Amino acid sequence: MTRLESAFSKPHAAFVAFITAGDGDTAANLDALVAGGANVIELGMPFTDPMADGPAIQSANLRSLAKGTTTQTVLMIANEFRARHPDVPLVLMGYANPMIRRGAQWFAEHAAGAGVDGVICVDIPPEEDDTLGPALRAAGIAPIRLSTPTTDAARLPTVIEGSEGFLYYVSVAGITGKQQAAIDSIEANVSRIKQSTDLPVAVGFGVRTPEQAAEIAKVADGVVVGSAFVDLVGEFGTDAPAKLQELTSAMASAIAKARS
Amino acid sequence: MNETTPNSFRTQPDDRGHFGEFGGRYVAETLMPLILNLEREYRAAQADPAFAAEFDDLLEHYVGRPSPLYFAERLTEALGGAQVWFKRDELNHTGAHKINNCIGQILLAKRMGKTRIIAETGAGQHGVATATVCARFGLPCIVYMGAEDVKRQSPNVFRMKLLGAEVVPVTSGRGTLKDAMNDALRDWVANVHDTFYIIGTAAGPHPYPEMVRNFQSVIGTEARAQMLERTERLPDLLVACIGGGSNALGLFHPFLDDTDVKMLGVEAAGHGLETGEHNASLLGGSPGILHGNKTYLLQDENGQIDEGYSISAGLDYPGIGPEHAWLKESGRVEYTAVTDEQALEGFQLLCRTEGIIPALEPSHAVHAVAERAKQMSEDQIILMNLCGRGDKDIFTVAEKLGVEM
Numbered sequence: 001m002t003r004l005e006s007a008f009s010k011p012h013a014a015f016v017a018f019i020t021a022g023d024g025d026t027a028a029n030l031d032a033l034v035a036g037g038a039n040v041i042e043l044g045m046p047f048t049d050p051m052a053d054g055p056a057i058q059s060a061n062l063r064s065l066a067k068g069t070t071t072q073t074v075l076m077i078a079n080e081f082r083a084r085h086p087d088v089p090l091v092l093m094g095y096a097n098p099m100i101r102r103g104a105q106w107f108a109e110h111a112a113g114a115g116v117d118g119v120i121c122v123d124i125p126p127e128e129d130d131t132l133g134p135a136l137r138a139a140g141i142a143p144i145r146l147s148t149p150t151t152d153a154a155r156l157p158t159v160i161e162g163s164e165g166f167l168y169y170v171s172v173a174g175i176t177g178k179q180q181a182a183i184d185s186i187e188a189n190v191s192r193i194k195q196s197t198d199l200p201v202a203v204g205f206g207v208r209t210p211e212q213a214a215e216i217a218k219v220a221d222g223v224v225v226g227s228a229f230v231d232l233v234g235e236f237g238t239d240a241p242a243k244l245q246e247l248t249s250a251m252a253s254a255i256a257k258a259r260s
Numbered sequence: 261m262n263e264t265t266p267n268s269f270r271t272q273p274d275d276r277g278h279f280g281e282f283g284g285r286y287v288a289e290t291l292m293p294l295i296l297n298l299e300r301e302y303r304a305a306q307a308d309p310a311f312a313a314e315f316d317d318l319l320e321h322y323v324g325r326p327s328p329l330y331f332a333e334r335l336t337e338a339l340g341g342a343q344v345w346f347k348r349d350e351l352n353h354t355g356a357h358k359i360n361n362c363i364g365q366i367l368l369a370k371r372m373g374k375t376r377i378i379a380e381t382g383a384g385q386h387g388v389a390t391a392t393v394c395a396r397f398g399l400p401c402i403v404y405m406g407a408e409d410v411k412r413q414s415p416n417v418f419r420m421k422l423l424g425a426e427v428v429p430v431t432s433g434r435g436t437l438k439d440a441m442n443d444a445l446r447d448w449v450a451n452v453h454d455t456f457y458i459i460g461t462a463a464g465p466h467p468y469p470e471m472v473r474n475f476q477s478v479i480g481t482e483a484r485a486q487m488l489e490r491t492e493r494l495p496d497l498l499v500a501c502i503g504g505g506s507n508a509l510g511l512f513h514p515f516l517d518d519t520d521v522k523m524l525g526v527e528a529a530g531h532g533l534e535t536g537e538h539n540a541s542l543l544g545g546s547p548g549i550l551h552g553n554k555t556y557l558l559q560d561e562n563g564q565i566d567e568g569y570s571i572s573a574g575l576d577y578p579g580i581g582p583e584h585a586w587l588k589e590s591g592r593v594e595y596t597a598v599t600d601e602q603a604l605e606g607f608q609l610l611c612r613t614e615g616i617i618p619a620l621e622p623s624h625a626v627h628a629v630a631e632r633a634k635q636m637s638e639d640q641i642i643l644m645n646l647c648g649r650g651d652k653d654i655f656t657v658a659e660k661l662g663v664e665m
Binding site (some may be wrong): 050096 | 276284287288291449551563
C-alpha cells in the first residue's frame with residue numbers, strides 16, 4: 001500500500017493540510033501539522049502569479065519568494081521532511097511554469113528523489129497532460145487532478161482518466177480561501193464523483209474551522225485545509241508552529257469524530 | 261528556415277489550440293469547461309454569415325473602417341530608401357487597433373447570452389476599447405488595472421469611467437498588467453456563469469490567440485487589397501510593434517503565405533536588452549507557461565516571472581502571443597527590439613515629417629522602419645501598421661524630453 005493509500009484507508013476522513021514552502025520556518029510548521037494530526041501534507045510551491053489563489057496564499061507566495069525560495073529550496077524541504085516523517089504522504093501543489101522550467105523529467109525525478117508522493121498542478125488540465133503527466137507517472141508520482149462545480153457529468157471521465165492518488169474536489173467555483181460551498185451541494189457532488197471512480201475524493205476551498213471540516217468529513221474521503229494555516233504563518237511568523245498545531249489538533253479531532 | 265517548413269503558415273493552430281509546441285489551454289479546471297464552450301460558440305459564430313455581417317457593419321459605421329493606406333512621402337524622402345506606407349489603424353474610433361477585437365468579442369458575448377464583461381488593461385487602451393463596446397451594447401464592464409497604471413494613466417481611467425466602466429485598481433502581486441490579468445482570471449473563475457472575459461491581445465488560453473488574431477486580421481486583409489489596388493504589387497517588408505502581438509498578427513497573418521513578403525516584429529528593448537530592463541520576450545526570454553498558454557516569457561531560472569519594463573505601457577507585459585513564438589521558431593517572421601530612446605526618436609521623426617503623432621508602441625516600429633528603409637532601394641515598399649495614436653503619450657514624452665507641461 002502506498003503512503004497515500006494508507007492515509008485514505010483510515011476509519012475517518014484523511015486530513016490534508018496545506019502550507020506554502022519557504023514561508024516562515026517551514027520545517028517547524030510541517031512538524032506542527034504532523035504533530036497536530038494531519039494525515040497528508042500538501043506543500044505549496046511558490047509562484048509569482050498564483051492565478052487560482054486568494055489573498056492569503058498570494059501573500060504567502062510573495063513572502064516566500066522575497067526570502068529567496070527556489071525550486072531547489074522546495075525540494076530540499078521535501079527531502080528533509082521525508083527523512084523526519086517516513087510514513088506521512090507529501091504532495092506538492094503549484095503552477096506549471098516552475099514545474100517544467102528545467103524539464104518535466106528533471107522535476108519528476110528530483111521530486112521522486114525527495115520522497116514526494118503526488119503533484120497537483122493547478123494550470124495543467126487533462127487536455128495538456130503531456131506537459132507533465134507522463135514524466136510524473138514514470139517517476140512513480142501520482143498526478144492529482146482537480147474536479148470543480150463546473151466539471152459536469154460529460155467531462156468528469158476526462159478528469160478521472162489519468163488521475164492517481166486522490167481526486168481533489170474544489171467545492172466552489174472561485175479562488176482559494178474565500179467562501180465555503182453549502183454542504184448539501186458538496187455531498188451531492190462527492191457522491192456523483194464517487195459513482196465514476198474508486199479514487200478517494202478530498203474536498204477543499206474555504207474550509208477554515210473544525211466545524212466545517214467535520215461536516216465535510218462526514219461526506220468525503222478527505223478534507224483539505226490551506227488558507228487558514230497560511231494565515232497563521234502570515235500572522236505569527238516563526239511563532240506559528242504552536243498555533244498551527246493547536247488548530248490542526250482541533251480539526252483532526254473534529255474530523256475523527258465526524259462519522260461517529 | 262527550419263527543415264520542416266510547412267506548406268502554409270496560415271493553418272495554425274491545430275484543433276487543440278497548439279501553434280507548434282506553443283499555445284494550448286493551460287487553465288484551472290474551473291475554467292476548462294468555459295474555454296471549451298467558448299470555442300464551440302466561436303466556431304458556430306464563424307459559420308454564421310449573420311455574425312460576420314454584424315461585425316463588418318460595426319467596423320464600417322462605428323469604428324470607421326477600412327482604415328486608410330497612406331504613402332508617407334516626406335518620411336520616405338527623409339530616409340532616402342524604400343517607400344514607406346502606413347496602415348492607419350490609429351484613425352479608428354478610440355484611437356487604436358484594439359477596438360477591432362473588442363467588437364468581435366462583445367458580439368460573441370452577446371450571442372452567448374453573457375451579461376457581465378471583464379477585461380484587463382495596462383496603459384488603458386484595451387480598457388477604453390472594452391468600455392466603449394460595453395457602453396454601445398449596454399453591458400456592465402469591470403476593468404482590472406494595476407494600481408500603478410491607474411495613477412500613471414489617469415486620462416484613460418477617466419475615459420473608462422465616463423463610458424460607464426468600473427475600474428478596479430489591482431494591488432495584488434506587484435500591481436502591474438500581469439497582476440491585472442491574474443485578477444481578471446480570478447474574477448472569471450468566481451463568476452463563470454454570467455461573465456465574458458474580453459482578452460486584449462492574441463494570447464491566453466485557446467481559442468483566444470486564434471480568435472483575437474482573426475478579428476484583427478481585418479487590418480492585413482484590407483491592407484493587402486489596398487496595396488494591390490494602389491501599387492499593383494505586394495510590399496517587400498511588413499513591420500509592426502509587438503507587446504502581446506495582436507496588431508502585428510492582424511497585419512502579418514493575411515500575408516504569411518506570400519513568400520516574397522518579409523516581416524519584422526519589433527519588441528520593446530526598454531533600457532537595452534543587455535540591461536535586463538526590457539519587454540523583449542522573444543529576444544530576451546525563454547519558453548514557459550503563463551496565463552493559459554505556452555509561449556516565450558521573461559522569467560528566471562526557477563520559472564518565476566520577471567517584471568518587464570518599457571517606456572510604453574502597451575508593450576509592458578512579460579509574455580507574447582503563442583503564434584509569434586511559433587513564427588519566430590519557424591523562421592517566417594524576423595524579430596528585433598528597439599529601445600526607449602530609439603522609440604522616442606521614431607516618435608519625433610513621424611511628428612515632424614508627416615504631421616502624425618504616433619503612440620509610443622508603434623514609435624518602436626517607426627524606428628525599425630527608418631533603419632530598414634535606408635538599407636533598401638527606392639523601388640521597394642515597406643508597410644507598417646500604425647496601430648495607435650499618441651495623444652495618450654504626450655505627458656510621458658514631455659517628461660522624457662525634459663519639457664514641463
